[in-house]
Amino acid sequence: HFSLVQLDVDFFFKLWSAMHLVYRALEKEPVPSVLPPSLIPPSKRKKTVFPGAVPVLPASPPPKDSLRSTPSHGSVSSLNSTGSLSPKHSIKQTQPTVTWVVPVADKMRFDEIFLKTDLDLDGYVSGQEVKEIFMHSGLTQNLLAHIWALADTRQTGKLSKDQFALAMYFIQQKVSKGIDPPQVLSPDMVPPSERGTPIPDSSSSLASGEFTGVKELDDISQEIAQLQREKYSLEQDIREKEEAIRQKTNEVQELQNDLDRETSSLQELEAQKQDAQDRLDEMDQQKAKLRDMLSDVRQKCQDETQMISSLKTQIQSQESDLKSQEDDLNRAKSELTRLQQEETQLEQSIQAGRVQLETIIKSLKSTQEEISQARSKLSQLHESRLEAHRSLEQHDQRLGGLSYLAPLSDGVSLAERGSFGAMVKVE
Numbered sequence: 001h002f003s004l005v006q007l008d009v010d011f012f013f014k015l016w017s018a019m020h021l022v023y024r025a026l027e028k029e030p031v032p033s034v035l036p037p038s039l040i041p042p043s044k045r046k047k048t049v050f051p052g053a054v055p056v057l058p059a060s061p062p063p064k065d066s067l068r069s070t071p072s073h074g075s076v077s078s079l080n081s082t083g084s085l086s087p088k089h090s091i092k093q094t095q096p097t098v099t100w101v102v103p104v105a106d107k108m109r110f111d112e113i114f115l116k117t118d119l120d121l122d123g124y125v126s127g128q129e130v131k132e133i134f135m136h137s138g139l140t141q142n143l144l145a146h147i148w149a150l151a152d153t154r155q156t157g158k159l160s161k162d163q164f165a166l167a168m169y170f171i172q173q174k175v176s177k178g179i180d181p182p183q184v185l186s187p188d189m190v191p192p193s194e195r196g197t198p199i200p201d202s203s204s205s206l207a208s209g210e211f212t213g214v215k216e217l218d219d220i221s222q223e224i225a226q227l228q229r230e231k232y233s234l235e236q237d238i239r240e241k242e243e244a245i246r247q248k249t250n251e252v253q254e255l256q257n258d259l260d261r262e263t264s265s266l267q268e269l270e271a272q273k274q275d276a277q278d279r280l281d282e283m284d285q286q287k288a289k290l291r292d293m294l295s296d297v298r299q300k301c302q303d304e305t306q307m308i309s310s311l312k313t314q315i316q317s318q319e320s321d322l323k324s325q326e327d328d329l330n331r332a333k334s335e336l337t338r339l340q341q342e343e344t345q346l347e348q349s350i351q352a353g354r355v356q357l358e359t360i361i362k363s364l365k366s367t368q369e370e371i372s373q374a375r376s377k378l379s380q381l382h383e384s385r386l387e388a389h390r391s392l393e394q395h396d397q398r399l400g401g402l403s404y405l406a407p408l409s410d411g412v413s414l415a416e417r418g419s420f421g422a423m424v425k426v427e
Helices: 009-026 104-117 127-136 141-151 161-177 215-399 406-426
Strands: none
Touching (some): 104 161, 127 161, 141 161
């Protein structure tokens, strides 16, 4: 039996990168502040995701059997000395218990979304199942791909319930608070269900050749392992280059689409600019008109102010006149009251006079009746006198022929006349 010892590829890669940077520094070249992609270990490089696609798994490394050298017969040599290489994951580091960054309330809500999204009920969600939820957040596809890569700690191409909650937490932090997801997971970000379990590394599949007790066989085994590591590294570089080419192609296509959209947007903006210019000219004209109107309004305001001042003067004058008129009115009311009292007295006097007048009228009527009666009597007496006069004339004519009787007749006539006159007076 042979003891299989895995070589730490990242250790040799880091050693080679450090030597490369030291050489560049000796050549007076500036040392970069950030490692270029070519100096980053393959296991630490970010996976590239095509725009518009769901993050995919990285290419699987070659099987362990293909990276192992042909076993040789011989005694087993154990490299337990200080100069031997120990496996990367043979040393288990105890980590202190830390709380999870995902709040309990958010975890419960994310679990409900997970149960609705896990259509096949296998306890995992694929990129196709969560694509609609992730795209609904409005984040860029590259950022969503980075969040997927952080949450998919096992690089299985699916997310468990805790991994899905972690991804939703990163999306929520970016959407609500603008906090970008980290480049690597901190201890408090690792899901509780995965703590204490080593995370698979792509470099862990690269095993060294088996060591025997024979130096020549060990050298050959190491050379074969080195060649296999170089082959795997080249294959990784080729895959990365191809993915970079596809990404660049898609980026060029996206840039072309963006250029078309920007061109159409520019045309629309030019049209809007022309409309805005026309509206600006129109508004300038309106502004000039408004200025003229403002001048007219100000002039009218001045006129109105002067008119108001004159009206105030007139009001003050009218108030004084009104006060004097009120005094006159009070005096007139007093005079009217007095006249009304006099009128009442006069009406009473008139009423009394009417009563007296009625009495006088009644007396006048009775007097008139008496006068009428007296006139009728006088008329009768006048007729009687006329008859008597005619009788006397006839009598005179009869006695006219008797001359000797003339003195006697004259005396008789005078006596009768005297007696008639006395009778008329008496009547």
